[in-house]
Amino acid sequence: MDRKISLIGNFASDWIRYNDYEFKENEQGELYIVPTAYATFSMYNPFDVADDLLVELMQLGQEALKPHQSEESLKKMIITFAKKYGLFGFISSSVYNRDIIGDEHVLLIENNPITNEKAMTVKKYVNKFIPFAEEGDVEFIEYKKCTDVRKSEDSPKFYGKRPVVIDLIFSRFYAEQVKWIIDFAKMMVSHFDQILTYKGASAYLTEEVTILAGKFNANKIGFTINQLDRTTIAWEFDSLKTAIQTIYAFAVTDEDVLINRCPHCNKIFIAKNQREKYCCVSCRNRANVYKSRSRKTQQSEEQ
Numbered sequence: 415m416d417r418k419i420s421l422i423g424n425f426a427s428d429w430i431r432y433n434d435y436e437f438k439e440n441e442q443g444e445l446y447i448v449p450t451a452y453a454t455f456s457m458y459n460p461f462d463v464a465d466d467l468l469v470e471l472m473q474l475g476q477e478a479l480k481p482h483q484s485e486e487s488l489k490k491m492i493i494t495f496a497k498k499y500g501l502f503g504f505i506s507s508s509v510y511n512r513d514i515i516g517d518e519h520v521l522l523i524e525n526n527p528i529t530n531e532k533a534m535t536v537k538k539y540v541n542k543f544i545p546f547a548e549e550g551d552v553e554f555i556e557y558k559k560c561t562d563v564r565k566s567e568d569s570p571k572f573y574g575k576r577p578v579v580i581d582l583i584f585s586r587f588y589a590e591q592v593k594w595i596i597d598f599a600k601m602m603v604s605h606f607d608q609i610l611t612y613k614g615a616s617a618y619l620t621e622e623v624t625i626l627a628g629k630f631n632a633n634k635i636g637f638t639i640n641q642l643d644r645t646t647i648a649w650e651f652d653s654l655k656t657a658i659q660t661i662y663a664f665a666v667t668d669e670d671v672l673i674n675r676c677p678h679c680n681k682i683f684i685a686k687n688q689r690e691k692y693c694c695v696s697c698r699n700r701a702n703v704y705k706s707r708s709r710k711t712q713q714s715e716e717q
């Protein structure tokens with residue numbers, strides 16, 4: 415893709431993805447996605463694939479919003495997405511706590527996908543994300559001033575800068591509910607639709623409107639300023655979810671309106687320039703055929 419969402423600063427945020435995932439139900443019958451037992455992992459930087467990551471998430475949301483969507487095709491899309499980009503890190507992005515592990519209680523952010531409760535014990539909260547872990551898979555070790563996570567596997571471990579909870583997200587036992595993923599993807603598409611609606615009505619707006627106030631929460635973005643050959647902002651993300659929201663924020667505020675909705679097939683895509691209205695050549699051609707046909711019927715009706 416020639417055109418790239420212009421991101422400012424240095425997004426040094428590696429994320430993990432496993433090469434295989436599966437769906438599993440917990441005891442309550444809630445459907446989760448989790449890496450398979452023998453899946454291997456690789457690391458990647460979400461900002462290197464920003465365009466595809468954003469578009470694929472939005473297409474997932476669009477599919478989920480369809481009134482007659484098939485659950486099977488949605489599940490297929492979620493597996494494909496997870497294999498390419500990993501899970502979202504909702505355990506971190508849904509609470510105000512930075513480290514989570516080591517605290518006694520978590521304080522949940524407004525409209526989080528996990529629960530309606532405002533606070534809960536860390537144990538209860540963490541267990542929502544590791545329903546299939548067996549005894550000894552993940553161990554929390556309490557020291558006087560901190561907590562450590564021990565994993566009986568070789569997934570990467572972070573020292574220092576990143577919160578301990580990232581270690582848990584990167585483990586093979588970390589799972590997320592399909593419903594949380596779908597809700598997030600749907601929210602992002604609704605957000606975009608609302609932007610388009612307000613854009614169309616901007617002549618009537620007298621003051622700034624916050625789009626989906628209270629729902630588009632990206633609460634834990636940190637940054638530092640780094641120096642190498644130049645001085646740059648080094649963003650620190652707590653989750654893939656927050657990284658996606660950041661990419662989206664840059665995309666929708668770009669002067670050249672990069673992210674767009676195809677007026678023919680309704681698909682969300684990234685335009686290479688402002689003139690590009692349709693998602694592909696065949697949509698443009700078909701739209702033109704319809705246009706000329708309706709012109710002809712109009713003419714013949716007038717005759």
Ligand SMILES: [Zn+2]
Binds near residue numbers: 693
């Ligand atoms: Zn199209």
